[in-house]
Amino acid sequence: MKKQLSLLALLCSSSVYAEQAPKNIIYMIGDGMGPVYTTAYRYYKDDATTKPIETTVFDTILTGMAYTYPDDHTYVTDSAASATALSSGHKSYNGAIAVNTDKKPVKTMLEIAKEKGMITALVATSQINHATPASFASHNESRRNYDEIANDYIDNKIAGKLPVDLMLGGGTKYFIREDRNLVEEFKAAGYQYSDDFTALKDIKQLPALGLYAPVGMPFALDENPTRLAQMTNKALNLLDEKKQQGFFVMIEGSQIDWCGHANDIACAMAEMDDFANSIELAKKYIDNNPDTLLVVTADHSTGGLSIGAHGQYKWETEVIKGVKATASKLTGLLLESNDMKSVWQANTNIEFSAENKLKLEQAKKLGEKPLNLAIKDIINKASFTGWTTGGHTAVDVQVFAYGAGASEFTGSLNNTDIADKLINFIN
């Protein structure tokens, strides 16, 4: 009897969810954010003065896991192939921007949303024509064709309209060129344009384009720890005004991946914090708008990050929290300064020991790259952080969902399943 009742409850709840097809979709992708990053972030955020380990926003909305392999038998995907799978439901080769293995364009969920008359938006801290956002609104055989991808944001008309109503990120270098000035074309098409991040609040209506850096925006740790959260907040406010039409937005934590490639743990945790705060905002939006769905996932993991290293059973988060600049910024500061000790002590809480001093001095004589590697080596050793690669890894990634239709995203999924389910909702 009990079994029958719970089965009935399950049937009822699934039919309730089936009725609740979401009106709006917030799709968030942590680039490079394998499961180890969300675990590391939990310990990084832990309040050490209390016994329990505090949970994070990721822990509150975890629903499943997804495979990320591309369609070229390498197992290890890049961001382009994975974003193509996540945007269109089609596996492709590494480097593909919303094209299949035969290099033919595949329709993306953003394009379908636009066809349906929904409002569309892309938000990223990378250049807005970088692989992940590109795979939602452009089609190209190579992610490296940045100019052509940017052109698509004007030329890839959907039912006679420009594909994306709101774009926030970096990339002026690709939009204002000698051969073509896309910014002027966007303005002529009625877009409000800004390249001043301090004037983000002045973007008052759609359509709009905000390009806040020549290429990628500065790292969260180096300049503005909340720039993605601020753009997320702005995007959700603007989209909310048009919600009667329904909206689709893809928001990318772009630079978790870049810190992973650099094997820079303090950089990665600052990016995770900005992304987590952005997810909190999306969650809050859904609490006020239960007809909206939030899906969060990653395209792959990066760096082979390991929490614990060198055979030691510990991970020193205080060391990581004590690092005040990315290794690349710290490299520049140490190269410029004659007082390495002051620079080191202003930017880390790691002792400027005789051993570390010698290591940094010797590396500085060899130049920028050896110095950069020496800095990261000291930080990784002191914090017991391990890395196995400067590239990506093929571990499954987590899937998180919240709001209308969230129960669809449970269990073991292929990354293409996520896209298929979202496209099904949009259709």
Ligand SMILES: [Zn+2]
């Ligand atoms: Zn990457």
